[in-house]
Amino acid sequence: MTTAGLPAWLDPVAEAARSVRPHQLSRFLPPESGAGRQSAVLVLFGEGARGPELLLMERSGTLRSHAGQPSFPGGALDPEDGDQATTGPLRAALREAEEETGLDPRGVQLFGVLPRLYIPVSSFVVTPVLGWWRAPSPVGVVDPAETARVFTVPVADLTDPANRAMAVHPSGHSGPAFLVESALVWGFTAGVIDRILHYAGWERPWDRARQVPLDWRA
Numbered sequence: 001m002t003t004a005g006l007p008a009w010l011d012p013v014a015e016a017a018r019s020v021r022p023h024q025l026s027r028f029l030p031p032e033s034g035a036g037r038q039s040a041v042l043v044l045f046g047e048g049a050r051g052p053e054l055l056l057m058e059r060s061g062t063l064r065s066h067a068g069q070p071s072f073p074g075g076a077l078d079p080e081d082g083d084q085a086t087t088g089p090l091r092a093a094l095r096e097a098e099e100e101t102g103l104d105p106r107g108v109q110l111f112g113v114l115p116r117l118y119i120p121v122s123s124f125v126v127t128p129v130l131g132w133w134r135a136p137s138p139v140g141v142v143d144p145a146e147t148a149r150v151f152t153v154p155v156a157d158l159t160d161p162a163n164r165a166m167a168v169h170p171s172g173h174s175g176p177a178f179l180v181e182s183a184l185v186w187g188f189t190a191g192v193i194d195r196i197l198h199y200a201g202w203e204r205p206w207d208r209a210r211q212v213p214l215d216w217r218a
Helices: 008-019 088-101 155-159 187-199
Strands: 037-048 051-059 074-076 108-113 117-119 124-133 147-154 164-168 174-180 183-185 211-213
Touching (some): 037 088, 037 147, 051 183, 174 211
Parallel strands (some): 164 211
Antiparallel strands (some): 051 147
16 A cells, blocks of 8 residues: 555545544444444545546445445455455455456555444444556446446536535435435445545535435436
8 A cells, every 4th residue: 555656636635544533534433342344445536537536336226235325346354355454454445346346456556544434224344445546447337236337426526516415314314415427425435425525625615404315316
């Protein structure tokens, strides 16, 4: 893992990864007991026709959990990934991204990790792993039973106030959301993106009073 050779526009993200503290990202932090299933996601930045972009995928609508929900590539650590406190999350993030999107991990430069976060509904302890798509490779759906589509979102669209809202869960809970690429990005994924934009200094003022339901469609 190294920051050498990163494009200058990623410097604020790398700096945020070095300085941000867990409570600045989420109020849901790993249990002190050590409970929870260790997992990792790949937060992969690339550069497309419209400038900096982020790789996302949409989970299959037939899955029992998180059906149809946009997310980062990722999943649980396997024993062969190694030490969960050091290199395990890095290997898991790349392995899962390859399995889910067909990404060639040799073209990815890992440059940082964010503090581990907790998803109470699934008991996952998640390490967001930051990557630079140094040598882009073709990506797409590998297993339709798991993934509905793979897509990239320009960072300019994520920072556009017109694409931002608060997603309201039927329980009444609300959180940051992004209305991009005909998708509603919400939940854990949107929360991580929201905090990255904020601490990298990319966030633009947006209307936090604007609300959308989880069944929003473009």
